[in-house]
Every structure is written in structure tokens, then in C-alpha cells.
Amino acid sequence: MRIFLTGATGFVGSHVAQSLHAAGADLRLLTRTTSRTEHLAGLNAELVRGDLLQPENLRGALVGCDALVHVAADYRLWVPDPKTMYAANVEGTKALLRLAGETGVRRVVYTSSVATMGFRSDGEVVNEDTPVSIDNMIGHYKRSKFLAEQEAIAAALLGQHVVILNPTTPIGANDAKPTPTGRIVVDFLNRKFPAYVDTGLNLVDVQAVAAMHVAALERGTPGERYILGGENLTLKQILDRMAAMTGLPSPTMRVPHSVAMTFAFFDEWITGRIRGREPRATVEAVRMGKKKMFASSAKAERDLGYQVLPVDRALHAAIDWFRIHGYAPNS
16 A cells, blocks of 8 residues: 655654554655654655645645555644644645545545543543534644644545544654653653643553554544543653652642743743743643543544553653653763
8 A cells, every 4th residue: 555644754653654664555755855854764665855835746746645644733832923833734634635535545544633622621531522612722733733623524524535533642752853742751851840730641652643543544434533542640640650760759849720820921921922932831731731631542442443551661762762862861
């Protein structure tokens, strides 16, 4: 099977590329001129230069492909100008789906996010059927992913074979950017986590997420969404696990959301607006943190053969990778 994969130079996408390669796929990989490609070594794949901001230029790359696996996204919790995020995540996805249909691509897997689910402030575990609307989306990233997912659902309703995957919070090796979750690990390893807020995430092994892209191509039902998660953990539990793994102290002081919001406001204003750098804390991130992002993967277990596994191995892999690659001290 010949597959056009977007996002292969990113954290999740590089693992998806490895999984598809191991399954015997003939890969075409979208890369930008500025992309780092060291994680793609040994794949013997065709590299295609392009950008989601100019999707029409990707028509030729889709010709002759059996499937499109669309992982690429602009994943940032703070952007000075959100227009490019919507252009890449929403308009880029819409255009790719159209081009896939026009060029005869038979199957599409769209990698969305658990961020599009209807999380609650009481910490209730949600699933694909929990009511949600765009009014529940906090911040431009979540809103753009929600709107992009709606494009994928609409394409499926019109008869296109589109399966939607919703990873929770992937963790593991090769998080070079790093992602916002990876930054939690890096900050902890660098002892820059003096306190914590009462929030929660569902952490999942990035390799488990990648493997399900193969399963989704084979067994996914068009138009369906599948949450791919691991363990539901509070931020304090995550920090305590990393403390047990590394011997570093876990913070004991819990900060109220109101204090975190004040810090985020000034950090965003001074670091982001005045200095032009990405702030460590953002108002949107603190607002998101008021909801525990706990989710169930029962549907993916039932329909795709997914297995929910403990996340310790992936957390160890992330810690080791960040240390080996100089993001944090070795001890």
C-alpha cells in the first residue's frame, strides 16, 4: 500500500512513519524545507517538500497513493498570530481531504486530538459520545482542531472513507520540539517545577498511538472517532512518578488556579508580547487546566483491538531521550 503521510517529522508523526514502515507500507512523507529528518533515517521513503499552507501543491504527491494519513498540525498553546494556525489546521485539512477525493485516494486517517472532546470541570471520564460544541473549546489550538475534525466528519458523511483518531497526551522518545507535554518533563528534569496546579491528563505511549494508525487503515469505520488513551493521572501523580523514576524531588506546593492565572497573564504579556518569545505559561493553558482531561478508550479497544497500557515505559523513554539529547542533566 502506498501512503502519503503528513507530519512525519513531528513527534507523533515520526512514530507513525515507523509503524507504517514496519507494516510494509510504501511511504511518501511530507516535509518542509526547514524540517529535521533524522528520525526518518532507514525508512527508504520518498520525501515530498511542501506545506499545509499551500495544499494545492500537494496534489501530485497524492496521485497514485492508496491512503492519506494526515498527522501534521500546528500544535502550539500560544501563537502571536492565530491566522496561520487556522490556515494550516482547518483549511489545510479541508483542502487535503478534497485533493484526496479528487486524486482517487481510497482511505484517509485523520489524526485529530482528544482536545476536541467535551471535558468537564468535575473530572468525569469522557468518551466520543460526550456532548460537545465549539463553545467548549478553549484557545485557538483546540478551536482549530475542532473545526478541522468537523471537516473530516463532513467528508465522511459525503461518502469519503475517513477515519478519525483522537490521541490523548502522547509521551515518549523523539519529542524534539518539545510538545507542551514534553516541556512538563523537561521542566521537571531541570528542577523548574516548584509547584503544581490541580489538573489532570490522560497520558498515552506514543508508540501505542502510532500502531493504531495501521489498525485504523485496516479496520476503522468511516466517520467514526476513536480516543487513543492510556492512564488518567493528575499532574501531581505524573510528577510523583517522575520523582520515583529519577530521584528528583516532586513539588509539594499546590498553587490555586487564580495564582497560576495571574502568573500566566504577566508571563504571556512580558515574554510573549514584549520580548517576542514563547511564554512558559499561558492564560489558555491555565484555563484548560481547570478541566481534568480524563478520557476512555473503550471504543478503540472494542473496534480496533487497542490495548490500554501503563504509561511508565513511555515516561521512562521520554526522560532518557531528553537527557541523552541535552535537554536536561543526566542526573
